[in-house]
Amino acid sequence: MSEANNAHNVSYLEYKGQYKGLLAWIFSTDHKRIGLLYLYTMLFFFSVAAILGLLMKTQLIAPGYTIMGPQTYNSLFTLHGIIMIFVIVVPGLPAVFGNFFLPIMIGAKDVAFPKLNLLSWWFYIIGILIVLTSQFMGDGPPDTGWTFYAPYSFRTPTNVLPAVFGAFVMGFSSILTGINFVVTIHRMRAPGMTWFKMPLFPWTLYGTAWIQILATPVIGITLLLIVAERLMGIGIFDPALGGDPILYQHLFWIYSHPAVYIMILPAMGAISEIIPVFSRKTIFGYKAIVLSTLAIAFVGYFVWGHHMFTSGMSGRALYTFSFLTFLVAIPSAIKVFNWVSTMHKGSLQMQTPFYWAVSFIFVFMIGGLSGLVLGSLATNVHVHDTHFVVAHFHFIVFGGTGYAFMAALHYWFPKMFGRMYDMNWANLGWGIFFIGFNTLYLPMFYLGIMGMPRRYYDYLPDFHGGNIVSSLGAWVMVSGIVIIFANLIRSARHGEKTTEKNPWGGKTLEWQVDTPPTLENFEEIPTIEKGPYEFED
Amino acid sequence: MNSGASTFVEGVDNAFIFILGISFFFLIGITLVMILFLYRYNEKKHPKAVQNAGSTKLEIIWTVIPLALVMGMFYYGYVGWKPMKRIPDEGVEITANARMWSFSFRYDNGKVTDKLYVPKDTAIILNLNAVDVIHSLYIPAFRVKEDMVPGLANNRMWFEPTKLGSYSLFCTEYCGLQHSYMHTEVVVMEPEEFWTWYADTTGVALPVEEGADLALLGRQIVESKGCLACHSLDGSTIIGPTFKGAWGSNVPVITQGQDREVLYDYEYVKRSIYEPDYDIHRGYRAGQMFSYEGEITEQQIELIVEFLKSLNE
Structure with missing residues (x-):
């Protein structure tokens, strides 16, 4: 190996390995390159699914036929849900920022199993390709919703099986990433980094990884049972064959509720990194945040039944x-x-990642508090399966995970690309996005309380007002997304070059390595003596 | 929101007010505190942070107080919901049938309607059935909702309307193409008026008057049974074949795997309604339509035939 291509002094972006061009990426076992592979895949599919969402909102701007028929609309919300859930938010922050920063933040050269890591990305891509075939082959794109509820998923003539099987394959990607992260965190922390000296983002990845390992097989088995039922006619979920459709809902939510915590925990971790740095202050209640992370990961397994409050379970199960x-x-x-207390008496740096983090707290509170309405039996019965639920989970999954993803992207961007983005455009994009987001989703709470069911192609004239506001909000929000993405894409290629190791003044290890990091991150593995957020100078 | 339209409204709305009240208090309070911090501890005003790694006392306070509040929410939710699960022994029993994509309601005397007619101040017990996929019966004004699951025995819900009027009734479980059109109305009547209506069983055995427009009567049946959700009148294909120009034609069908042609006559219409999968119209899928046996009488089929004939004119 020549001096110019030494793993210790060449940036991971410039390192020349066995392959060239695209192959140097899709066959790279470097955790940083794999992180970027996930990032590019997600940004592409997010854009696709966001356009689908925009088309749906445009259809809903007035009652009746606006721009599409009901079959198209039903296929769009199905594909929107499948892409957003299985391709974006479930892998989400762990796949992109976990891959890129977990090893660096705990002082390791890579994850425990780099080849397995690459295999996870390949499973992910193959899963996506299988889902996409469902759109173009057979009797038309699936129209079941991302939940594939039985027995409708057996009745519909559309092409459900490839979508189900694709989600199954993506589940393996999730399980393998989880195993990789658990082993990495157990075995590869730098000397001196005890559990309670580990930064909070790795902590949340740890909680998430366990959910991925333990909960994902349940959905895998369930999806496989659907395949068996559809292909072989074995009665499991379909009442026409003697099966039980409620069993399907149980199995589906035993995975899919913990999956919500797969989505949100790493988001909380990223926010817990950003707030101390931009407050110049140690995190308030480090241990409380760690313990609450583990509590969420644990209790989150036992609450799936709240998705089924009206499905005919026994009263005792319900309460x-x-x-x-x-x-x-x-x-x-x-x-x-704890986040808000961290800001107290800090020295707050008003910069883009911090805007995203503070607005995250705001939208996450709305998402969480509206969840209380859904957790309570009496109120749940009224708003169950209405637009209230749609608003709630968009505030949690898009407001929570989405804002945290953007916060993390703007926070770690200079480290990942060795270039800086344009701050003014970034702030403008954030502002427009924030206004559009709230205009889009807040009216849905109102519509839900008024009784408008979800997955509705058309609606009664009573619901028109709220839908107009919501649809206009969608256009504003998408304008914000366009500005944000255009700025980031331009900056990744042509932004101002920077080799500054620590542009934000962070204390965790990723801010002590080169910008962009070298192939093996550290010339010498550091020894950890202090906690991750000690800001006193 | 038609408050006071059923006996459940008060309990449910109390839970809403309690939960939303506390939620708004915390949302507004915490947001204002954050804005205040952004202003006061801005680096320009507050260049040096004061370190503080936490406080066990505060952690306990903000664990215990929210815990007490959410237990209060749990309690209100429980109290508002409990009566919904206590189905009374006495009341008017009605069987609610759901299929893609219509509701029908069958009364004890055999009367079948597409709107739900109920007497005021009386316990109404609905036996929930679904023919094909899961549907859900939702009456926002009454704050009730229960899924209608095919094959689930003894699935019931109840409510007691307390205000006269018509209220929307929606299907809230996504059930396919015409899901958003699967809604009807609940009509709450004075009890005397209801029982008079109930005793009038002309809906069961239609006394067809001399000179009545039979095709129009047939059309009303076709509309009320939800046939038009799948069968168009303008020649287009929705889920099933169109009614336009169908009467008297030769239909290419697959019967038990055998290709054949049958005449679109009374027998064919009747078989298609009672045994939809017996003759599969070529180019369409089996399993899309479920039998209407017991829901559409032979007399009604005769009227439907008159309507189909009229489409050829």
Whole structure:
């Protein structure tokens, strides 16, 4: 190996390995390149699914046929859901920022199993390709919603099986990433980095990884049972064959509720990194945040029944699930209090990542508090399966995970690309996005309380007002996304070059390595003596 | 929101007010505190941060107080919901049937309607059935909703309307193409008026008067049973074949795997309604339509035939 291509002094972006061009990326086992592969895949598919969402909102701007028929609309919300859930938010922050920064933040050269890591990305891509075939082959794109509820998913003539099987394959990607991260965190922390000296983002990745390992097989088995039922006619979920459709809902939500915590925990971790740095202050209640992370990961397994409050479960099951649901709200509240307290008497740096983090707290609170309405039995019965639910989960999944993703991207961008983005455009994009987001989703709470069901192609004239506002908000929000993405894409290629190791003044390890990092991150593995957020100078 | 339209409204709305009240208090309070911090501790005003790594006392306070509040929410939610699960022994029992994409309601005397007619101040017990996929019966004004699951026995819900009027009734479980059109109305009547209406069983055995427009009567049946959700009148294909020009034609069908042609006559219409999968119209899928046996009488089929004939004119 020549001096010019030494793993210790060549940036991971410039390192010349065995392959050239695109192959040097799609066959790279470097955790940083794999992180970027996920990032590019997600940004592409996010753009696609956001356009689908915009078309749906445009259809809903007035009652009746506006720009599409009901079959198209039903296929659009199905594809929008499948892409957003399985391709974007479930892999989400762990796949992009976890891959890129977990090893660096704990002082390691790579994850424990680099080849397995690459395999995870390949499973992910193959899964996506299988889902995409469902759109173009067979009897038309699936129209079941991303939940594939039985027995409708057996009745519909559309091409459901490839979509289900694609989600199954993507599940393996998720499980393998989880295993990789758990082993990495257990075995590869730098000397001196005890569990309670580990930064909070790796902590949340740890909690998430366990959920990925333990919960994902349930959905894998369920999706496989659907395939068996559809292909072989074995009665499992379909009442026409003697199966039980409620069993399907249980199995589906046993995975899909913990999956919500797969989506949100790493988001909370990223916010817990950003707030101390831009407050110039150590995180308030480090241990409380760690413990609340583990509590969410644990209790989150036992609340799935709140998705099924009207499906005919026994009364005792219902109030038990309601009770547990309220318990799982507490650790999230604790985190919010700790974040806000971290800002108290800090020296707040008003910069783009911090705007995203503070607005995250605001929208996450709306998402969480509206979740209390859904956790309570009496109110749930009224708003169940209405637009209220749609608003709630967009505030959590898009407001929570989405804002945290953008916060993390603007925070770590200079480290990842060795270039800086344009701050003014970034702030403008954030502002427009924030206004559009709230205009889009807040009216849905109102529509839901007034009784407008979800997955509705058309609606009664009573619901028109709220829908006009919401649809206009969609256009504003998408304008914000265009500005943000255009700025980031331009900056990744032509932004001002920077080799400054620590542009924001962070204390965690990624700010002590080169910008952009060298192939093996560290010339010498550091020894850790201090906690991750000690800002006193 | 038609408050006071059923006996459940008060309990449910109390839970809403309690939860939303606390939620707004915290949302507004915490947001104002954040804005205040952004202003006061801005680096320009507050260049040096004061370190503070946490406080066990505060952690306990903001664990215990929210815990107490959410337990209060749990309690209100429980109290508002409990009566919904206590189905009374006495009341008017009605069987609610859902199929893609219409509701029908069958009364004890055999009367079948597409709107739900109920007497005021009386317990109404609905037996929930679904023919094909999961549907959900939702009456926002009454704050009630229950899924209608095919094959689930003894699935019931109840409510007691307390205000006269018509209220929307929606399907809230996504059930396919025409899901957003699967809605009807609940009509709450004075009890005397209801029982008079109930005793009038002309809906069961239609006394067809001399000179009545039979095709129009047939059209009303076709509309009320939800046939038009799948079968168009203008020649277009929705889910099933169109009604336009169908009467008297030769239909290419697959019967038990055998290709054949049958005449679109009374027998064919009747078989298609009672045994939809017996003759599969070529180019369409089996399993899309479920039998209407017991929901559409033979007399009604005769009227439907008159309507189909009229489409050829």
